[in-house]
Amino acid sequence: MAFKITDDCIACGACAAQCPVEAITEGDGKFEINADECLSCGSCADVCPVGAPVEDEGK
Helix, strand or coil, X not given: CCEEECCXXXXXXXXXXXXXXXXXXXXXXXXXXXXXXXCCCCHHHHXXXXXXXXXXXXX
């Protein structure tokens, strides 16, 4: 199950730096995860200070 980043994102970039496949990019005011590239490893969620990356139950 891929991860997604909620609107709680503070655009700090910690998640993007931690992603092993570089599936996270800076979007408009927050970071975004490319679901097709996401390995569902959870590294982004582990480092996020506000818990913005969550499992996308729709994917």
